[in-house]
Amino acid sequence: MRSIRCQSPNHVLKDLCFSNQLNQALQFAQTLVRKGETIHVHDFYCLLQSCIRKKNLLAGREVHSLIKEYSLDSNSFLGSHLIRLYETCGRLSEADSVFDRVLEPDVFAWNNIISAHSKLGKAETVLELFWRMHQSRVQPDKYVFVALLKACSYSLFLNQGVLIHSYLIEAGIEEDIFICSILIDMYSNGGSLPDARENMNRIQNKDVVVWNAMLMGCAEHGEGEEVLMLFKQMQLEGIGVNDPSLLSVLRACCAASSLQEGIRIHASIVQSKLASGPSIENALIDMYAKSGDLEAARVVFEQHSHRDVVTWNTIIAGYLQAGHVEDALVLSDRMKREGFKANITTKNTVIAGLVKHGLLKEALQVCLSMEQEGLIGDIVTWNSLLSGLLYHGHNKEALILFSFVLKTNLKPTVPSFVAILKTCSEPTSLCDGQRFHSHIIESKLESDLTIVSALLDMYSNCRCIEHAFTVFNRIKAHNVFTWSTLIAGLVHNNYCKRALKVFASMQRAGCKPNNVTFVSVLSACCHAGLVDEGYSYFMLMYECQGMLPTLEHFNCLVELFSSCGYLWEAEHILLSIPFQHNIVGWTSLLRNCGKHKEILIARNSLDRALAIDCRHAALYITMSNIYNEIGMTEDAQEMLSAKKLLELQKL
Numbered sequence: 001m002r003s004i005r006c007q008s009p010n011h012v013l014k015d016l017c018f019s020n021q022l023n024q025a026l027q028f029a030q031t032l033v034r035k036g037e038t039i040h041v042h043d044f045y046c047l048l049q050s051c052i053r054k055k056n057l058l059a060g061r062e063v064h065s066l067i068k069e070y071s072l073d074s075n076s077f078l079g080s081h082l083i084r085l086y087e088t089c090g091r092l093s094e095a096d097s098v099f100d101r102v103l104e105p106d107v108f109a110w111n112n113i114i115s116a117h118s119k120l121g122k123a124e125t126v127l128e129l130f131w132r133m134h135q136s137r138v139q140p141d142k143y144v145f146v147a148l149l150k151a152c153s154y155s156l157f158l159n160q161g162v163l164i165h166s167y168l169i170e171a172g173i174e175e176d177i178f179i180c181s182i183l184i185d186m187y188s189n190g191g192s193l194p195d196a197r198e199n200m201n202r203i204q205n206k207d208v209v210v211w212n213a214m215l216m217g218c219a220e221h222g223e224g225e226e227v228l229m230l231f232k233q234m235q236l237e238g239i240g241v242n243d244p245s246l247l248s249v250l251r252a253c254c255a256a257s258s259l260q261e262g263i264r265i266h267a268s269i270v271q272s273k274l275a276s277g278p279s280i281e282n283a284l285i286d287m288y289a290k291s292g293d294l295e296a297a298r299v300v301f302e303q304h305s306h307r308d309v310v311t312w313n314t315i316i317a318g319y320l321q322a323g324h325v326e327d328a329l330v331l332s333d334r335m336k337r338e339g340f341k342a343n344i345t346t347k348n349t350v351i352a353g354l355v356k357h358g359l360l361k362e363a364l365q366v367c368l369s370m371e372q373e374g375l376i377g378d379i380v381t382w383n384s385l386l387s388g389l390l391y392h393g394h395n396k397e398a399l400i401l402f403s404f405v406l407k408t409n410l411k412p413t414v415p416s417f418v419a420i421l422k423t424c425s426e427p428t429s430l431c432d433g434q435r436f437h438s439h440i441i442e443s444k445l446e447s448d449l450t451i452v453s454a455l456l457d458m459y460s461n462c463r464c465i466e467h468a469f470t471v472f473n474r475i476k477a478h479n480v481f482t483w484s485t486l487i488a489g490l491v492h493n494n495y496c497k498r499a500l501k502v503f504a505s506m507q508r509a510g511c512k513p514n515n516v517t518f519v520s521v522l523s524a525c526c527h528a529g530l531v532d533e534g535y536s537y538f539m540l541m542y543e544c545q546g547m548l549p550t551l552e553h554f555n556c557l558v559e560l561f562s563s564c565g566y567l568w569e570a571e572h573i574l575l576s577i578p579f580q581h582n583i584v585g586w587t588s589l590l591r592n593c594g595k596h597k598e599i600l601i602a603r604n605s606l607d608r609a610l611a612i613d614c615r616h617a618a619l620y621i622t623m624s625n626i627y628n629e630i631g632m633t634e635d636a637q638e639m640l641s642a643k644k645l646l647e648l649q650k651l
Contacts, residue, residue, distance in 0.1 A: 025046075420436055503517070
């Protein structure tokens with residue numbers, strides 16, 4: 001191997017790199033190698049920087065080969081920049097190979113490899129790399145933490161994000177304003193808006209970036225009122241708003257059904273010239289259309305001074321969402337006449353609107369006509385058609401369409417697989433489900449948690465709970481949705497005690513359950529007859545988790561108590577809860593009164609249920625059966641007569 005002498009850099013090589021003559025620099029470097037001359041580490045750095053700037057993968061590989069010639073591929077400094085090169089050129093596997101060759105990676109090498117995986121949302125790999133970094137006793141810097149938090153945010157790995165947050169506190173960089181804005185993003189994307197708000201409140205001198213992070217997070221989750229409140233507070237504190245601020249608040253006006261607030265903000269934009277540009281005008285069109293004021297949306301559209309394709313797409317989408325299909329198609333034709341060429345988004349907007357209103361043939365015609373206009377349908381096009389077919393019950397056609405997509409060059413996305421897996425909800429469709437699972441693995445989407453939830457649901461519905469466990473166990477870090485889906489699947493297949501064990505594992509993993517989780521847990525207790533445990537879980541939800549029980553939670557508790565013979569307790573729950581028109585709860589209690597032959601509570605339950613819906617025929621049949629069970633045949637006959645009278649009245 002060639003030796004390296006610590007000499008000054010080769011000025012010729014350096015000058016060629018700095019003057020943007022990459023090919024000449026590379027040829028010169030190869031000449032130096034053939035002559036046995038020394039190439040300094042910083043000369044290789046200059047070559048790599050040139051390759052990165054130009055995103056020249058072939059030249060980068062040549063430089064990498066030269067680095068290997070000098071046995072420098074284990075050098076952390078050069079390794080760090082090789083990782084950047086391959087990440088920039090979209091070759092993550094080659095970046096991984098480079099990193100694995102570095103003997104003692106420094107913080108920059110760790111940062112580059114972690115950032116490379118973070119940009120692609122590969123949270124599991126990012127976290128695994130971080131733990132390796134932690135074990136190697138390399139102190140992470142601010143940029144490593146930014147990459148980690150972004151990865152947790154993209155993949156909804158909120159539990160791991162909370163853990164990373166604790167390391168941030170230990171490292172003493174929690175107060176960094178940029179880190180705080182990333183934390184707000186992470187907690188917002190993970191659905192934990194209170195934690196996002198808490199992090200925001202800790203910052204004393206909040207800049208517009210921090211405010212925008214919070215506004216955007218609330219807007220993403222439909223918290224329109226919260227966005228409007230924050231926006232007012234932001235203005236009171238004298239923070240100058242910008243386009244991202246206004247885009248979030250205009251979006252919030254739709255979520256909060258606050259057209260008047262939208263009108264006020266529109267007036268402020270016009271009077272104070274808060275912001276300008278097509279994006280704001282497009283957002284105003286969208287706000288008015290989604291708020292049901294198509295006339296105002298049309299006025300903004302007609303006055304728009306810089307209309308572009310996005311503007312046309314927005315107004316067309318507004319008309320389609322409001323059900324004005326013909327007007328939308330007229331606008332689409334006008335767009336063409338005025339010299340604006342429809343893009344794939346335009347066509348996808350029209351297709352989605354037609355599908356929404358059940359015009360599947362028309363949607364297919366638009367899809368087929370795209371080729372004549374020089375457009376090729378993308379995966380969004382086919383996803384719209386697929387979801388439309390499934391929504392309108394055309395499962396067979398959806399399967400044919402999806403099989404066609406698989407034969408094209410298009411790569412199905414997460415929404416594609418989630419949609420098609422819904423067609424595999426019966427044991428007879430297991431083969432189709434397994435076939436789609438194979439395609440998911442080929443597409444390298446098996447670790448996506450939305451896909452994992454869909455697979456768990458599919459295997460549970462197909463009565464293949466062990467297959468569901470196999471899918472679940474392949475993933476190292478889960479979110480509340482994957483845990484909840486597995487628990488629900490176990491309950492659906494009558495593995496109730498096993499479901500409760502999984503819930504215990506979920507708690508040990510530090511994952512906070514949601515309302516859906518507790519419905520499944522309470523249902524498991526109902527099926528297994530575990531009264532004390534069910535009541536304990538109910539109180540855990542209310543007292544420890546701080547969740548307000550919904551009607552569904554109360555009805556689960558009523559079913560649990562009444563099915564196990566605690567009828568008076570069940571009745572007391574129904575009389576004390578703040579839900580008046582609860583026919584499900586009273587029907588449940590009535591049914592279980594028959595099981596335990598309790599006539600007094602049964603009569604009261606019947607009266608309560610009929611007061612809500614006197615035309616509910618099943619109530620009369622249930623009460624008739626109860627009377628027959630205890631020998632009150634005349635009363636049973638009266639119930640059946642009342643049912644017949646009800647049927648005659650319906651005629």
